Amino acid sequence: MTDDPRSGAVRPERLPRWGQPPRNRRELLRKSLWIGIWLVFLSSPVHDLVSGHHTAGGIVGGSLGLVAFVWLYVALVFRNMSGRPLPRRPVVLLLVVLGALAALLCLTLGPHWLGLFVYVSVACGATLPLQTAYWAIGATAALMWLVGLHVGEDVARDLVLLVVLIGFAMTGVGQLVRTTVELRKARATVAQLAANEERLRLARDLHDLLGHSLSLITLKSELAGRMLPGRPDEAAQQVADIEQVSRQALVDVREAVTGYRRPRLASELAGAQVALTAAGVVADVPVEPDLTEIPEESESALAWALREAVTNVVRHSGAGRCAVEVLRRQTLDGPLLELSVEDDGSGGSGETPGNGLTGLAERLAKAGGTLQAGPVRHGFRLVARVPAGPAGHIGSGA
Numbered sequence: 001m002t003d004d005p006r007s008g009a010v011r012p013e014r015l016p017r018w019g020q021p022p023r024n025r026r027e028l029l030r031k032s033l034w035i036g037i038w039l040v041f042l043s044s045p046v047h048d049l050v051s052g053h054h055t056a057g058g059i060v061g062g063s064l065g066l067v068a069f070v071w072l073y074v075a076l077v078f079r080n081m082s083g084r085p086l087p088r089r090p091v092v093l094l095l096v097v098l099g100a101l102a103a104l105l106c107l108t109l110g111p112h113w114l115g116l117f118v119y120v121s122v123a124c125g126a127t128l129p130l131q132t133a134y135w136a137i138g139a140t141a142a143l144m145w146l147v148g149l150h151v152g153e154d155v156a157r158d159l160v161l162l163v164v165l166i167g168f169a170m171t172g173v174g175q176l177v178r179t180t181v182e183l184r185k186a187r188a189t190v191a192q193l194a195a196n197e198e199r200l201r202l203a204r205d206l207h208d209l210l211g212h213s214l215s216l217i218t219l220k221s222e223l224a225g226r227m228l229p230g231r232p233d234e235a236a237q238q239v240a241d242i243e244q245v246s247r248q249a250l251v252d253v254r255e256a257v258t259g260y261r262r263p264r265l266a267s268e269l270a271g272a273q274v275a276l277t278a279a280g281v282v283a284d285v286p287v288e289p290d291l292t293e294i295p296e297e298s299e300s301a302l303a304w305a306l307r308e309a310v311t312n313v314v315r316h317s318g319a320g321r322c323a324v325e326v327l328r329r330q331t332l333d334g335p336l337l338e339l340s341v342e343d344d345g346s347g348g349s350g351e352t353p354g355n356g357l358t359g360l361a362e363r364l365a366k367a368g369g370t371l372q373a374g375p376v377r378h379g380f381r382l383v384a385r386v387p388a389g390p391a392g393h394i395g396s397g398a
Helices: 025-050 056-081 088-109 116-127 130-151 155-227 232-261 265-278 296-317 355-366
Strands: 282-284 321-331 334-343 370-376 379-387
Touching (some): 025 116, 088 116, 155 232, 265 282, 265 321, 296 321, 296 334, 355 370
């Protein structure tokens, strides 16, 4: 997929999934590049090592120290950005080691290594809690200042501001990662609670529907058993009552199951937003529609229409944009609820309707509605209308 040049929006798969472990090699490489690109500022220590100003022992020691420093830095920041942060004590210990290593390399190899404190500040801002990070960044800047005075380099005064600003900027990134992780956990919890609530509601409904009927069937079965030897006519009446009660219970269960399987327009709108965004389509979908006084059959028919339309957009159209509108309209035939789905793709180029649209038109007709679908100037448009309640605007674009 490519970015949408008309909106400047970046497709979701182009973005690093902060707060989550990489799912494949591509995401691992993308996150590694995102973090490792900032290592370009280590050019000064590397240039100092290859310049020939140090002894062989100094070059070997500096190279080993630099590798250890980079390894600690990348490990700390990468684990935090991947949603797998280390416990608090190991993080603090590794940050202390990172700061001590930066100071040791600067004191032994010279002022060209002062830039290492920038990475110490970044690691503090990315891995520590907000209040602790502020103190750690300040301590890093103070330590760099003292080391700079000892090595006799005025550039330390210029780097102090950079260390503080970059460190504080990384506190925002770290807070964003933590918030993303917490939000993802909260979403999973909400989904689990919703599923539990749905199971409880199903259990209550089945109990209410079948409890009385099954109790009555049991009672009449016992009566029929007692009457059967001497009063076969009365036993036959009880059996007939059992048949009637069981048939009514079956009807009630079927109606309940139909109600559970009936799609809801609000849920389909939320699902459409997720599906379109995941497919890289710039979506404009109403949020929190007001569906008061809308008949269940009408809402269900529009929900099926939206599902079919979004499926076509995602699978067949190749669209970059999709706009969904849900409106009430007052007509001579009474109030109508209108669903409009328009995209800028080529999914509607065919001259004859497909099986999906044909079945959808039949479903809408059963609810007293109509369907219009066909190509427009810059894409394809589907409009479904069903009987509704009082006229008024339903929802606004997200």
